[in-house]
Amino acid sequence: MDESVVVSPDWLAARLDDPAVRIVDVRDAWEYDGIGHIPGAVNVPFDSYRDESDVDRGTLPGAEAFADLLGEAGIDADDTIVTYDDTHGVFAARFMLTALEYGHDDVRLLDGDYSAWNREYETTSEVPEIESTTYEPDPLSPEESPLVGYDAVVDALERDAVFVDTREREEFEEARLPGAVRFDWREVVDDETRRLKPEAELEDLLAEHGITPDREIVLYCNTARRISHTYVVLKALGYETVHFYEGSLTEWLANDGEVESGPVASE
Structure with missing residues (x-):
């Protein structure tokens, strides 16, 4: 990683x-x-x-x-x-x-x-002394940012992009973007260690869902929290073309975007 x-x-x-x-x-x-x-x-x-x-x-x-x-x-x-x-x-x-x-x-x-x-290291209840700073933000330009909006997602649906839905099965079956694959964000976590699974195992797991580094990836969930984790994991694995739909399904439905519903055979 x-x-x-x-x-x-x-x-x-x-x-x-x-x-x-x-x-x-x-x-x-x-x-x-x-x-x-x-x-x-x-x-x-x-x-x-x-x-x-x-x-x-x-x-x-x-x-x-x-x-x-x-x-x-x-x-x-x-x-x-x-x-x-x-x-x-x-x-x-x-x-x-x-x-x-x-x-x-x-x-x-x-x-x-x-x-x-x-499990391995000490913790504390002591609060560190903080000296405030004057932090100057430098927001990314639209060209630099991984975040995409509704119109860009509509365009991506016309291309060979992989739409990755990181929600639970019930949410996915209720409504999802057309052609999306479901990849629960928690699949990358080892339940025993609470850490990420080994890199090779992660790559195989993602590939099973068609999520490979050579593809254009568009991530979404409901309100862009769960895709944050998946985004970080993909970037740590070296994926380059990963789009982050900040509005996610909430914005998509508000704009009357097309959706699919029901179970998927592979699910």
């Missing part, structure tokens, strides 16, 4: 004293305070960087609002951010995608989650 995208607990443990590596815990404040956290981690709860008030914009909080959060957390634009949660990384992956979208160059997902870390 590409360590510029996903890092192991061992990698992070060796860098706990590095001031340029900033650890972001995206769990609720009560979990961060009451259960404990990775030493040195700051708390940026999931709800603070997710805005569901405007369907047209998906759930991104806006560049300035996100920059304020990072500044309050004492993070500089040139820091290496490592983010984690306690839900196999799905909420942390959403933080990572948001940070990348607003121009933070070096942000990585911890392979595993808090529970996986806690």
